[in-house]
Amino acid sequence: MYSEKLNGYPESEYLMLSGIQHFTFCRRQWALIHIEQQWEENLRTVEGNLFHKKAHDGYTAEKRRDLIISRGMPVFSRELGASGVCDIVEFYRDDEKGVSLYGREGKYLVYPVEYKKGKPKEDDSDVLQLAAQAICLEEMLACRVEKGYLFYGETRRRIEILLEEAVRQEVRDAFREMHQYYERRYTPKVKRTKACNACSLKNLCLPQLMKNPSAKAYIAQRIGEEEI
Ligand code: SF4
Structure with missing residues (x-):
């Protein structure tokens, strides 16, 4: 039985940070990928992976005057029970409001930047992923991350995202639910929606x-049939 971990999750139970995008898109899609390890590469996912590979090909850090740009930075959070990699984390020198970094002179403000191949989506999955990265950075660096950026390859635009408490809470709730499913190795059944047409797992999932169908769905379907 799932029990909330008072001191956070042990490393052996960490889930993939980026899974929050799948989970926001569809809980079932997340479970198929992260619990059942089912994955069907289609053109969109291949292109997305290649775009990400360019953004972080191993960890590097580069300094430009008062800015440090770190690429492919591994991050984790005991509170969320998740780990992953940040495409880019920018550290802006601010000796008043910033935080000290190991081996660096001065103090820095910390901003994650997440790269996406396409354009801004209708759901808030990208924002939640960015907020999850911010929670990791806050825990690792003992700092506050007020905002981050989403960069979209199709529009070549970088959007500033303020990381409000409501978004952070959504992230915590999502990971708590993911851990509950994972612990039970449970793949939820969901209603088919128009999002299924754009889903990379539709050929695996829909059949x-x-x-x-659940008993409830079966009865609803039969009643519907009788009404026609
Ligand atoms: S096909 Fe639809 S229900 Fe199945 S995983 Fe994809 S979005 Fe979810």
């Missing part, structure tokens, strides 16, 4: 979803 299964349609094959075993």
Whole structure:
């Protein structure tokens, strides 16, 4: 039985940080990928992976005057029970409000930057992923991350995102729910929506979803049929 961890999750239970995008898009998609390890590469996911590979090909850090740009920085959070990699983290020198960094002179403000291949989405999955990265950075560096940036390859635009408490809470709630599913190795059944058309797992998921309708869905379907 799942129990909330008072001192955070042990490393052996960490989930993939980037999974929050899948989870926000569809809980079932997340479970198929992260619990059942099912993955079907289509053009969109291949292109997305290549775009990400360019953004972080191993960890590097580069200094430009008062700015340090770190690429491919590994991050984790005991509170979320998650780990992953930040495409880019920018550290701006600010000796008043910043935080000390190991081996660096001065203090710095910390901003994660997440690269996305496409354009801004209708759901807030990108924002939640950025907020999850911010929570990791805050825990690792004992600092406050007020904002971050999303960069979209299709529009070549960088959007500033203020990381409000409501978004952080959504991230915490999402990871708590993911851990509950993971602990039970449970793949939820969800309603088919128009988002399924854009889902990279539809060929794997939909036949299964349609094959075993829940009792409630079955009764609803039968009533619907009788009404027609
Ligand atoms: S096909 Fe639809 S229900 Fe299945 S995983 Fe994708 S979005 Fe979720």
